[in-house]
Amino acid sequence: xxxxxxxxxxxTREGDxxxxxxxxxxxxxxxxxxxxxxxxxxxxxxxxxxxxxSGSGTESSTRSYDIVIVGTGGAGxxxxxxxxxxxxxxxxxxEKMNGNGGNTNFSSSGMNASETKFQKAQGITDSNExxxxxxxxxxxxxxxxxxxxxxxxxxxxxxxWLDGLGITLDNLSMTGxxxxxxxxxxxxGSAVGLTLVPGLVAQVEARNISIKIPVRATALLVADDGxxxxxxxxxxxxxxxxxxxxxxxxxxxxGSSKEMIAxxxxxxxxxxxxxxxxATGDGYVMAEDIGAELIxxxxxxxxxxxxxxxxxxxxxxxxxxxxxxxxxxxxxxxDEMSTRDKVSAAELAQTDAFAWEVxxxxxxxxxxxxxxxxxxxxxxxxxxxxxxxxxxGVDAVTLQSTIDSYNAITTSGVADAFSRTQGLIAxxxxxxxxxxxxxxxxxxxxxxxxxTTNEALRADGTAISGLYAxxxxxxxxxxxNRIGGNAVCDIxxxxxxxxxxxxxxxx
Ligand code: ADP
Numbered sequence: 001x002x003x004x005x006x007x008x009x010x011x012t013r014e015g016d017x018x019x020x021x022x023x024x025x026x027x028x029x030x031x032x033x034x035x036x037x038x039x040x041x042x043x044x045x046x047x048x049x050x051x052x053x054s055g056s057g058t059e060s061s062t063r064s065y066d067i068v069i070v071g072t073g074g075a076g077x078x079x080x081x082x083x084x085x086x087x088x089x090x091x092x093x094x095e096k097m098n099g100n101g102g103n104t105n106f107s108s109s110g111m112n113a114s115e116t117k118f119q120k121a122q123g124i125t126d127s128n129e130x131x132x133x134x135x136x137x138x139x140x141x142x143x144x145x146x147x148x149x150x151x152x153x154x155x156x157x158x159x160x161w162l163d164g165l166g167i168t169l170d171n172l173s174m175t176g177x178x179x180x181x182x183x184x185x186x187x188x189g190s191a192v193g194l195t196l197v198p199g200l201v202a203q204v205e206a207r208n209i210s211i212k213i214p215v216r217a218t219a220l221l222v223a224d225d226g227x228x229x230x231x232x233x234x235x236x237x238x239x240x241x242x243x244x245x246x247x248x249x250x251x252x253x254x255g256s257s258k259e260m261i262a263x264x265x266x267x268x269x270x271x272x273x274x275x276x277x278x279a280t281g282d283g284y285v286m287a288e289d290i291g292a293e294l295i296x297x298x299x300x301x302x303x304x305x306x307x308x309x310x311x312x313x314x315x316x317x318x319x320x321x322x323x324x325x326x327x328x329x330x331x332x333x334x335d336e337m338s339t340r341d342k343v344s345a346a347e348l349a350q351t352d353a354f355a356w357e358v359x360x361x362x363x364x365x366x367x368x369x370x371x372x373x374x375x376x377x378x379x380x381x382x383x384x385x386x387x388x389x390x391x392x393g394v395d396a397v398t399l400q401s402t403i404d405s406y407n408a409i410t411t412s413g414v415a416d417a418f419s420r421t422q423g424l425i426a427x428x429x430x431x432x433x434x435x436x437x438x439x440x441x442x443x444x445x446x447x448x449x450x451x452t453t454n455e456a457l458r459a460d461g462t463a464i465s466g467l468y469a470x471x472x473x474x475x476x477x478x479x480x481n482r483i484g485g486n487a488v489c490d491i492x493x494x495x496x497x498x499x500x501x502x503x504x505x506x507x
Contacts, residue, residue, distance in 0.1 A: 066090040066506055068231055068244035070217040070283065073102030074193075074488065075471025076250030077200035078495025079502075081165070084207045086503030091209050092242065094233065096216035097278040100201055102252045103472070104491065106274070107193035108315035108369055109175050110185035111162075111492060112485035113155035118170040118184060126180045128152045135486060138177040138339055139445075139479020142296070147477045150452045151486075151493045158492045159184055167199035174320045174422050175484030176337045183317075183485040190368040191315065192488055220247060220286050220467065228290065228466035246466050246502045249456070250495065253444035253472040254281030255300070261441065264297045273441040274306055274313045283473040287448045292467065293459040295475040296446030301482050304343035305357055306440030307378045313442065314357055314373065314435055316484040321366045322425035323359035324406060325437075327351060330389065330398035332406065337422040341481045344439040354438040356392050358399075360427045373435060380434045388432040403427050445482050447475035454498035470498040 066088050069076045072095040080091050099105075113119075114131035132152040136143055159169060169184035169192065186195040204211065212235070221230040221241055230243040254260040255275030262269045273279075288294050304325075305314040319325075319336045325343070327333050327350040334346035347355045364370045373379050382388025385403050389396035409416050410426040448456050448469040455463035471491040478486060 063240060064243040065092045066245050067248065067502055068242055069093045069248045069250055070231060071095065071102060071250035071252055072100040072211060073250060073252050073471060074104035074196055074200065074491035075495040076248070077204055078492055079248050079250060079470055079499040080209050081200065081203050081207065082496040082499030083503045084209060086500045088503040088506055089207070093204070093209060093211040094215045094217050094231070095211060095213040097276070098214050100211065100213065101193070101197035103276050103279055105193045105197050106313065107196065107488050108191035108313065109317060109484040110173060110183040110192045111159065111169055111488035112175070112178065112182050112483065113159045113184055113489055114152055114182050116156045116159045116184065118159065118172065119182065122172060124172065124181050126182055128155070130180070131155065131182060134178055135483055138483040139481050141479070143479030144476035146452060151477060151489055154493045154497070155489050158489070158496055161496055162492065165199060165203050167195060173317050175316050176343070177339045177483040178485070188368060189366065196488065217282065217286065220290050222290050226465060228464060245506055246468060248498055248502065249283040249287060249448065249467070249469040249473050250471045251283030251473045253279045254284065255279045255441045255444065257281050261300065265300045268300060268302065268441055271302060271439065271441045272306060272308055272311045274303060274311055275441065283469065284447060287456055287467070287469065290464065291458050292456045292464055293449040294447060295449045296480065299445040299480045300441060301340060301443040301445055302344045302439040303340055303442035304347055304439050305437040307435060308438050308440070310376060310378065311440060312373060312376065312378060313440070314437055315367060315369050318357065318359060318363060318367050318370065320423045322363045322423055323357050325355040326358055326394065326399065326402055327355055328394060330394035331402055332418060335416070335418045335420040337420055339481050340484065347439060354436060356394065356434045357437050358388070358432065358434045360433070361431045362425070362428055364433055378435055382432045385432050388434055392434045443482055443487060444472060445475065445478040445480065447473050449476065450474045453501045454494055468498050468502055470494040
């Protein structure tokens with residue numbers, strides 16, 4: 001997922017003691033069950049127990065729905081809202097963790113989108129074709145072009161849709177591999193996940209869509225003719241089936257499963273992961289078990305700027321607004337705004353395979369997330385470049401010379417020796433900061449093969465009736481390198497799409 005960190009498991013809140021709540025309204029608007037505690041839940045957002053039923057058979061009479069959605073990350077939440085608004089209200093979301101939002105909670109870059117009203121208002125010229133081409137190029141021509149085109153063509157509508165839901169992403173920035181400002185962030189420039197998840201959860205709550213939490217889907221139910229008819233779940237000590245006319249898998253990735261990493265990318269098994277502990281690849285296993293094709297599963301993205309003691313991902317926006325990477329000798333070594341795979345590889349080639357991300361106070365202030373890194377004790381602060389050099393143990397003369405040369409490039413028009421062209425902003429005098437970073441596992445780019453209707457496909461290209469997938473659990477959108485800001489676009493565009501497609505198929 002996009003720029004995601006699972007910072008600490010203490011972020012989760014206990015689910016078992018929470019009151020069972022959430023009104024279940026059938027597609028005919030028929031009141032089935034309602035519990036009075038809903039007023040207590042509105043403000044919790046991500047990892048809040050919103051609209052939840054905390055299991056243990058509390059809803060044994062409602063184990064059949066029109067749509068069951070597995071996973072309450074951005075893709076699952078978006079699909080629930082769009083399906084509901086398209087006319088199917090008998091929906092149940094399942095979440096196995098004690099809180100909603102998955103890795104989407106930790107998305108920090110923003111949402112890439114083209115030809116948006118916010119770009120136009122800010123005089124930014126962009127096109128869906130350029131966005132698609134840069135996405136496709138970024139993935140080295142290995143993505144599914146049809147999915148890429150679909151995502152980019154529908155990105156502006158998704159921005160409008162979110163805006164209509166009260167999630168306004170009008171602060172524009174750049175991410176590596178994109179040539180125009182198309183990464184849409186909340187107005188105050190804060191991490192997008194902290195706005196997106198609570199905003200979507202509030203919309204789910206407003207529609208009284210049921211979230212069963214913590215309830216884990218363990219397998220798909222399949223009829224004799226191959227149609228998916230529901231899911232098997234574990235709900236506390238109980239196991240039961242939930243029937244559905246359609247199942248949407250929105251289970252996210254696998255970055256927290258050593259077993260899955262060992263299966264698909266044994267070379268990465270010792271890497272730290274930015275993923276939340278529930279990202280264990282359940283959706284891949286469930287789908288493959290009933291004949292779905294998994295594609296490009298070896299394409300696991302590592303992200304170049306992960307603080308290693310806490311697995312905190314340092315947002316790409318920090319580099320985008322001017323930070324540089326220096327090695328332990330105090331020297332720059334690569335275009336910091338290149339694609340994630342290349343920057344990671346360059347870091348691994350440095351002494352002890354790490355880098356210092358160095359920035360000034362302008363960058364600190366432009367990125368709200370830096371304050372949270374600082375509060376976690378991840379930021380080294382110097383009163384000057386020389387002072388910072390002492391704090392981070394690099395040669396002061398070399399670091400000063402690195403900064404001076406970099407500053408000269410930003411104003412002289414002379415080409416950067418490392419070919420950096422984006423976020424080339426001179427360092428100001430004054431306080432200087434450094435964060436020690438190295439690559440970490442971040443995003444599964446492969447996954448369940450889908451088409452633009454989000455139907456899960458078999459290897460022969462036929463669709464598995466009743467099974468849909470959206471978000472990180474799907475493959476083909478990013479190819480073998482995902483561009484920062486494209487995961488939130490993926491989960492929103494395809495989450496919205498799958499809800500509408502499924503609702504259309506049931507009407
Ligand atoms: P995406 O970005 O694709 O929406 P996220 O990682 O944000 O993916 O969200 C996926 C969600 O699915 C997570 O909250 C995760 O805990 C949940 N999940 C994963 N596997 C299961 C499962 N077997 N049953 C229920 N929820 C699951």
